[in-house]
Amino acid sequence: MSRLSQLLRVAGLGVALALLAARPSLAQAAEAAIPTASAAPAAASEAQTLLLWFLLGTLALVILLILLLATMLVVRLRPQLRRLYELPTVRPTWSGRVLGLLVGDSTLVRGEVRDEILDHDYDGIHEFDNDLPPWWKYSFYATIVFAISYLSYYHLAGAGQLQGAEYAAEMQQAALFVSAEADDPNKLTTYQPLTAAGDLSSGKSLFTTNCAPCHGANAEGKVGPNLTDEYWLHGGEVNHVYKTIKFGVQGKGMVAWKGKLSGKQILQVSSYLLSLQGTKPAGAKEPQGEKEAPGQPMAKL
Known part of the structure; x- marks a missing residue:
C-alpha cells in the first residue's frame, strides 16, 4: 500500500499545484470583472466572460485529475476488488454487479447467459432461456415512464401545448415580426389598372x-x-x-x-x-x- 500512498500524494500535489498556479490569474480576472465607475460596460462584460471560461477550464482540469486518480486507484486495487466481488454475499447484489464492471464482468450490461435449452422446439430450432440485456429492459421501462408522463402532462392535465396549438402559437408570434409595408409579400396592394x-x-x-x-x-x-x-x-x-x-x-x-x-x-x-x-x-x-x-x-x- 506504500506505492498507493505515493500515488495519492502525487495526485493531491498535482491538484494543489494547479489551484495555486491558477490563484493569481483568478484574482486578476476577478478584479477585472468588477467594473469601475469609468469602465465601459462592454469591457466589464468581456472580463466576466473571460473569468467564466477560466473557471470552467480550472473545473475541467480538476475533474480530469480526479478521474485520473480514480482510474489509478481501480487499477491498483483490482486484485482486492476481484476478491471482494467473488464473495457470495456481494456478487448477486446491485452494488456487486457495478463492482463487476470494474473488474471486467459485464453481467450488469449483457445480463445472465444460461445455456439452458427450453423443452420445446420449432422445426428443429431450439430456444435458449437467457435474460434480456438489462440495458434493453431498463430502456423499455424508461419509454413506459415517458409515455405515461407525456399522456398525463399533455392530454390529461392539459398543461402543455399539443403540436397543432404550438404551431398556431408560433405562427401568430411570427406574424408580429412580418413587415406590413409595401415590400411585405403577405400584404396585397390596392392598385387600380392603368388605362392611359x-x-x-x-x-x-x-x-x-x-x-x-x-x-x-x-x-x-x-x-x-x-x-x-x-x-x-x-x-x-x-x-x-x-x-x-x-x-x-x-x-x-x-x-x-x-x-x-x-x-x-x-x-x-x-x-x-x-x-x-x-x-x-x-x-x-x-x-x-x-x-x-x-x-x-x-x-x-
Missing part, C-alpha cells in the same frame, strides 16, 4: 424586353403559361398580378422582378397584361390553372 395609352405602351415595351422570352411576344405562352385566356395560376386581379411579378413564384421558374423594375413599371406591365385578355393569339398555349369569374380585370403569371 402611355402607361400601356410602356408596359408593352417592358413586357417585350423582359417577359416575352418565357411568355411569348403576344403573351400566348411558351415556357410560361398563356396570359390571354381566362385561366389563372396565381390570381388574375391586377394586385395579384402585381404581387406575382414583384415577388416571383419560388420553384416555378417565375423570377422576382423586385429591384429590377420600379413599382410603377410593374404596375404598367400588370395593366398591359389586363388589356390582352381575350385576344386569342395564334399558337396559344393550353389553359393552365383555374378559371375565374368573367367581368373582372385579370391576368395570369
